Amino acid sequence: MNEVQNTINKISLKRKQLSVIQINMGNLCNHACSHCHIDASPEGKDIMDYDTSTKVIDKLKKINIENIEITGGTPEMNPNFPIFLKELGKLKNLTVRSSLTILNSSKYSHFKELYKKYHVKIIASLPSILEDITDTQRGKNYYKTSINVLKDLNEMGYGTTLPLDIVYNPAGDYLPPEQAQLQNEFRNFLGENFGVSFNSLSAIVNVPIKRFRDYLVKNNRYEDYIDLLFTNHNKATWQNVMCRSLLTVGHDGRIYDCDFNYALRIPVKGFEEVYFWDIDPDNFESEIIVAEHCLACTVNRGSSCHGEFTDFDTEKVVKDYYGNMLSSSNDLKTTACCDLDDIPDYVKDISPLIADEIQMKFYGCGSPIPLHLEECSVVDLGCGTGRDSYIVSKLAGEHGKVLGIDMTNEQIDVARKHINTQMKAFGYENKNVKFVHDYIENATEHVTPESADVVISNCVINLTEDKGRVLDDIYRMLKNGGELYFSDVYAGRRLPDKIRKNDLLYAECLGGALYIKDFIRLARKAGFNDPRVMNSREIEITDKKVKDLVGNAKFYSVTYRLFKINGLEDACEDYGHVAIYKGGLNYSENRFILDEEHIFEKNKPERVCGNTALMLSESRFKDYFTILGNFDEHFGAFEDCGGKLQDRERVDNTDKGCCC
The missing domain is CATH 3.40.5.100 (Ribosomal Protein L9; domain 1)
Structure with missing residues (x-):
């Protein structure tokens, strides 16, 4: 245990820009689950009162953070919970962590319609695909009731056009299987046996606090469980833990690094007596308190309330390559980046207005900028230094709106640095472009559902781990009639791990390249039923080392146009x-x-x-x-x-x- 504590003592975590505010309504719940980390139950006494609720809501209305997550307990049982929906539903991206079974109660079933009305994302717990395991952990009939509620939600559009995620946690003191494997098992079993669908599954590790800690201590398993967590501890996951970009507001209005620290009543360091409504969340910095229980978030691929992270540190690879190793596009080892002579005329006419530094340090594999963007709301995923974002901002006009998102500090810094200069070059009095430092997987935290006219991306989606999730999120961002127009790299075959997980090949956009037919499958699954190709070419690999690494695999740069339109079929049909x-x-x-x-x-x-x-x-x-x-x-x-x-x-x- 000394080794564990020594490791914990060496961890220093600083909070980065907040993207999520998590509201814990208290520990009143319609269940008393054996693993619960906040001791929630039908007798729970910690309840956010009306005065605290209104103060929290008023503060949330005033800040720029869009993604609000509401948890408990069972939030629906708090009498002040409906106020959050009414006051914030049309202003923010709301996520509710629900017990599912509460929505089967006649007293609370009306929340399903309210969730649909406000496009609330539902995250629901289902610890097993098997009834006996689920009921043992959650209580009698939890499984059957949950399945019935999931069916109801599916009929309302949840799991397809509305977001519905499942949370898995082990029924005991063991670690969950790989998240992707679990997701497939849940999706296949629930689909085949009950016709139930959902968007994604998060696998979380049981945190050794409160009721679960009591269980471990009672059975003389606590030290063994801590040893299990420590043995599987992955130090690379610390930089991805949710508390770096999330702040929890407890039922008492005080602020905590995460829901687990809230359960232990460990406030944010230096803000022990400070309430949420007294801080500036848009510019909030603090040191995160790390303790033994945090090991549960850092095992294997990493785990938190939002699921596992990754066993291949794509973030580090991409950030290091594009932030530190490359000085310009001339340093790349393939022809994925094209030259300005080949861009469309409507882009070429604007290019001279773009600052040299932006162009020199921009990396892309195409020109994902479609025609007719006047007054459109456009999202640029993986905007880099902002070249495409600025071109779009000119095409969209001063009354348009452009949001660029990128996870690489060095690139975002370049993009932000030139905002005033570019607006002046375009003759704009008001800024129509904004840049956010974040992962494109978190784009829905910055974009209201069904608000974007167009989403563009330039050779970035292939750098993400969960491409299906990214496509699902884009579909939700777009208005009906909206368009995803993007360039990316694809492979002529499915790639083996030795290519997919090679640092150089991944950073060069080859390792993450999807087999072209797998992309079509993912696109259709997300709702983009008829992907259209704008142009394509084979990528020339000019570096001998890279050639040797990829062997016979061939790669292609393709620009796609995908529309979100109700009624599109998965094949071209003749209606005259x-x-x-x-x-x-x-x-x-x-x-x-x-x-x-x-x-x-x-x-x-x-x-x-x-x-x-x-x-x-x-x-x-x-x-x-x-x-x-x-x-x-x-x-x-x-x-x-x-x-x-x-x-x-x-x-x-x-x-x-x-x-x-």
Whole structure:
């Protein structure tokens, strides 16, 4: 145990920019689970009162932090909880951690409709796919009731268009299996046996405090469990623990580093007698208190209330490569980054206005900037130094809105450094661009659901671990008719671990490249049923070391256009539609390119499939097209329409010119 304490004593954690405020409503709950870290039960006495609730809500309204997570206990049982929904539902991104079973009660079932109304993300606990294990931990009939509630939520759109996540925690003093494995098991079992679906699963490690600690001590297992945590401790996970970007507000209004420290009544260091409404969360800095129980968050791939982190430190690899090792795009070892001579005219005309430092230190594999962005709300995921964000800010105009997100400090610093200069160069009196230092996996904490017209990304999604989650999040950000327009690197085959987990290959955007058909599957699963290719090319690998490492694998840069439109099918079907481009789009007066297979000449009628008709009539391009026909009669498959690239066995290296 001395070794454990010595390790803890060496940990120094500083809080970074807050992105989540977690509100703990207290320990009143409709269950008394054996693992509960706050001793919640139907007899819970710690309840956030009305005065505290209103003060917390008033403060939340005034700060810029968008993501609010409400937990307990069972939040629904707090009589002041509805005020949070009513006052914050339309202003913030709300997440509620629910027991599920409470929503089956006639007294509380109305919260399901309120959650839907305010697009509340639901995180629900289900410790096992097996009924007896679940009921042993949570109480009799917990499993059956939870399944029924999950079905109800699915019927309301949760698990598809509305976010529904599952939390798994072990039923005893052992560590959970790998999160991805668990997620697949839960998804398959619940889907096949009950028709239940959910968005993602988080696997968390039981924290040895409160009721679970009492269980361990009673069974003489406490020291063994601490030893288990310490043996599996992964020091690389400390930098990713949730408390670095999260602040917990207890039922008493005081502030804590996390929900676990709240349970132990350990306030934030230096703020022991300070209340939430007395601080500035937008600019809050503090040293995080680390203790023995924190080992539960740092085992294996890492674990917290938000699930595991990763066994391959992609953050470190990417930050180090793009923040420290590269001085310009000339240092890259592949042709993933293109030269400015190949960008579209509407981008080329703006490029001279972009600061040299921004351009020199920008890395990308395409030009994910579509036409017609006037007054649009655009999100740039993995914005780097902000080259694309600034080009979009010019195209969107002063009344547009651009948000750039990137996890690399050095790159974001460059982007922020030039905001005033770029606004002046564009002739803007008001700033229309903002840069956030965060992971793109956290983008929904900064973007209100269904608020973005367009999401762009330039060779960054392949650098993320959970690409399916990123696509799901993008789908939720977009308005109906909105568009994901992005360039990325894809592989002609599934890659082995020796390529995927090689630092150099990952940083060069090759290790994280998805097999092209797997990307199509993930896109369709997220709701983007008909991905369209704008252009593609094979990436030339100019470095011998990299060539030797990748062997026979081939890589391609592809620019995709994916629309979020109700009614899109996963294949091109013929309903007899005709589309006529009326002209008028700037830089596209006489012809409009929807994708590499659909080019419309002005005033020339073209037969199109149902999906294409929807893309032209339901998106921001609708005023520039006349669409004839309806969906009353189906004439079969629309041959030779869309999706050719994803149906090929490999990506052809056709001579279409550089994609950026």
